[in-house]
Amino acid sequence: MADSSTTPRRRGAERTRELLTVTLDLATEVGYRGLSVEAIAGRAGVGKHTIYRRWSSIAELLLDALSVVWVSDLDYRTSGPVRADLREQFVRSSQALSTPPIGPVYRAVIAEAQADPALRATLHERFLATVEQRTLDRITRAQREGQLVADVNLEFAAEVLCGTLYYRLLLTSRPVDEKAIDGLLDMFMAAYGVGEARS
Amino acid sequence: MADSSTTPRRRGAERTRELLTVTLDLATEVGYRGLSVEAIAGRAGVGKHTIYRRWSSIAELLLDALSVVWVSDLDYRTSGPVRADLREQFVRSSQALSTPPIGPVYRAVIAEAQADPALRATLHERFLATVEQRTLDRITRAQREGQLVADVNLEFAAEVLCGTLYYRLLLTSRPVDEKAIDGLLDMFMAAYGVGEARS
Missing domain, CATH: 1.10.10.60 (Homeodomain-like)
Known part of the structure; x- marks a missing residue:
């Protein structure tokens, strides 16, 4: 106190x-x-x-508690190329999501939210919307700096970056590991990176 | 009988x-x-x-039941360009996933699986692995036909296509609608489509 x-x-x-x-x-x-x-x-x-x-x-209350842990530990860096900064944050996030204190509690809240649409709305508004917005801010910055292609609305891309790996976490026995993170970033950079190699 | x-x-x-x-x-x-x-x-x-x-x-038993409904209603077409065939199936899947009989039961199984890793493994093995494999087959065919870039391993892309929209379904109040499906397909085709416009 x-x-x-x-x-x-x-x-x-x-x-x-x-x-x-x-x-x-x-x-x-x-x-x-x-x-x-x-x-x-x-x-x-x-x-x-x-x-x-x-x-x-x-x-x-619980979602604010998760946000505090998340926000203090898991901000995006803006020091490197966008891919490296996204990767660094995703690796830390995935570790936090699969270990205590966040992991088990967060998974239980997600389970509970399936029978409770109001809790699902709260989960998104008080926690995930912030994660998405920070991701959008980070990639919009990269777009301004010319690292990502111009004239593309990146809002849905931010959702894909934040959301895709929940499939592994919630619906498979596969780990949310660095290989999965690299797979997601490969696809993101192939779609929107400037100067990415393509056939 | x-x-x-x-x-x-x-x-x-x-x-x-x-x-x-x-x-x-x-x-x-x-x-x-x-x-x-x-x-x-x-x-x-x-x-x-x-x-x-x-x-x-x-x-x-329940996951086999879901598979039967899924498989009979929700096979991929191979008649059109790959984007159109994916879109047609995703639109039907998203409707099936959000309405009875699949919707509420499926969501309840997913919730239950969060406290039960064996059920999570069963969910993937008896249901989602099939969905992923069919998706991989469809896009590999498109790759062979020259609609998608060669020399890219599409296994993770198949997972992204099958998994990404679960984020909307399970963790937000947003609808899994045609706009979201188009957003996902925009990103997939920007990453791997042959002859897609890019800056």
């Missing part, structure tokens, strides 16, 4: 961060279905109203 | 087909979790051993 010397704004941000961390820890221990506002509030040492003031559901 | 004038082999095939139809009907009514070998056998008017002789689990 924040100590008394910090400002109210800072204390608020720290409390939010702590609640998200507690939520993720608890989700890892008890699973998505075992989460409750009571348990999260109890472990964080706050009243339930502190949680209800900020989040209207457990799902929103 | 088969009448007495048919051969044993034909009666076997008809009984299998009827069991698969009953399974799909019942799954549509009671959901994946509500299915039991007892209920399927009862409705089909056969003993449970008839089912156990052929399938080792409800999941395998």
